[in-house]
Amino acid sequence: MRAFVTTFDALVALSFLLVISILVSTQSFQLNYARGVYIYQLTHDAISVMQKTGRLDDAIDGNSSAVRNILESTPEAVCMQILIYDNSGTSVASLSKFNCGETVSQLQIVSMPFTAHGNRYIAKAQSWYRKGYS
Amino acid sequence: MNSNPSPPAGKSFKGQAWTFDFTAGMIILLAILLFFIFIWNGLAMRWNSVNEYRQMQFDSLFAAEALMSTTGHPSNWETLPAINSTTVDSLGLVNGRNELNNLKLEKLVSINSTSYSFVKDRLGLSRYEFGLRITNLAKDSTYHDFGRFAGPLNNSVVFERLGMLNGSVVLVHLEVWK
Numbered sequence: 001m002r003a004f005v006t007t008f009d010a011l012v013a014l015s016f017l018l019v020i021s022i023l024v025s026t027q028s029f030q031l032n033y034a035r036g037v038y039i040y041q042l043t044h045d046a047i048s049v050m051q052k053t054g055r056l057d058d059a060i061d062g063n064s065s066a067v068r069n070i071l072e073s074t075p076e077a078v079c080m081q082i083l084i085y086d087n088s089g090t091s092v093a094s095l096s097k098f099n100c101g102e103t104v105s106q107l108q109i110v111s112m113p114f115t116a117h118g119n120r121y122i123a124k125a126q127s128w129y130r131k132g133y134s
Numbered sequence: 135m136n137s138n139p140s141p142p143a144g145k146s147f148k149g150q151a152w153t154f155d156f157t158a159g160m161i162i163l164l165a166i167l168l169f170f171i172f173i174w175n176g177l178a179m180r181w182n183s184v185n186e187y188r189q190m191q192f193d194s195l196f197a198a199e200a201l202m203s204t205t206g207h208p209s210n211w212e213t214l215p216a217i218n219s220t221t222v223d224s225l226g227l228v229n230g231r232n233e234l235n236n237l238k239l240e241k242l243v244s245i246n247s248t249s250y251s252f253v254k255d256r257l258g259l260s261r262y263e264f265g266l267r268i269t270n271l272a273k274d275s276t277y278h279d280f281g282r283f284a285g286p287l288n289n290s291v292v293f294e295r296l297g298m299l300n301g302s303v304v305l306v307h308l309e310v311w312k
Contacts, residue, residue, distance in 0.1 A: 014166070021173050034191035038293055041199060045296035048232045049303050070303060073271040075294050 039078055039127045040108040046070055046080060047112050047125040056123050057116040059084060059093045071097040077133035083124045092121070105129040186312075187289060190262060194291040194310040197257040201227045201266070202295050202306065205235075212241035217249050225256045234299040234306075239268065239278045246280050253281075259310055267307040268299060277304065284311035 055066040079100035084093040109126045204226030211222045265283035284290040290311035
């Protein structure tokens with residue numbers, strides 16, 4: 001009986017060890033931090049070029065095609081949304097890249113104040129990785 | 135009738151049983167040790183390759199940021215007659231953030247064959263290969279091309295940034311690989 005208990009005990013311990021080993025060896029190492037910094041840079045680029053080329057002004061006037069052109073040119077893995085608020089905090093424009101769901105992974109936000117037609121606005125760009133790319 | 139032979143007088147099979155038990159135990163222990171060495175080795179290799187890739191990602195991030203947000207040092211490096219370690223401390227391609235300077239881009243392309251290693255070195259990418267391509271947003275027209283491109287390699291880092299060139303919005307495709 002004593003030998004049986006010892007063998008059983010050893011088998012249980014080995015099974016645990018095996019399961020832990022398999023779990024550890026099958027872990028995928030995530031590289032999320034640098035990817036997060038990258039989409040922050042990309043978001044910053046997007047809002048910066050939109051502002052410098054007058055695309056944000058156009059979006060306030062209701063012409064969103066130029067902003068959308070940039071949104072759709074960003075890498076497939078990245079989802080991006082542009083929101084523009086006036087100085088009372090009211091949203092005056094909201095544009096999102098097509099086919100981007102609600103799944104948010106590594107959300108990065110860049111806000112930038114700008115002036116258009118003598119009025120002050122805040123443009124807020126937010127980006128995240130599309131489902132399946134995070 | 136007992137089929138087992140009796141041990142000679144004064145001896146027993148107990149010693150043989152212990153030897154067998156010990157040998158079996160050693161074999162199992164050795165198998166477990168080998169299994170763990172195998173697992174550990176696999177993990178170490180993966181961890182090394184992940185670390186290497188992570189380092190490449192960070193180096194690429196810094197290189198991309200240097201190119202897209204600095205003028206370089208000296209800021210007029212593109213006008214210098216010679217581009218080398220005594221004349222240029224750092225490289226940048228813009229006048230202001232995201233505003234690409236066409237002269238800097240043309241100079242960079244012109245030194246592709248002579249100073250590729252120097253450019254990599256100044257961007258902190260000396261351990262890797264590196265390619266930079268400026269295209270329109272639709273990617274059907276290439277304006278400038280520098281360096282070497284990996285193609286569809288799994289271990290390459292590809293970053294696409296947005297910039298402005300001569301008033302138009304362009305894509306800056308940066309590829310770092312080993």
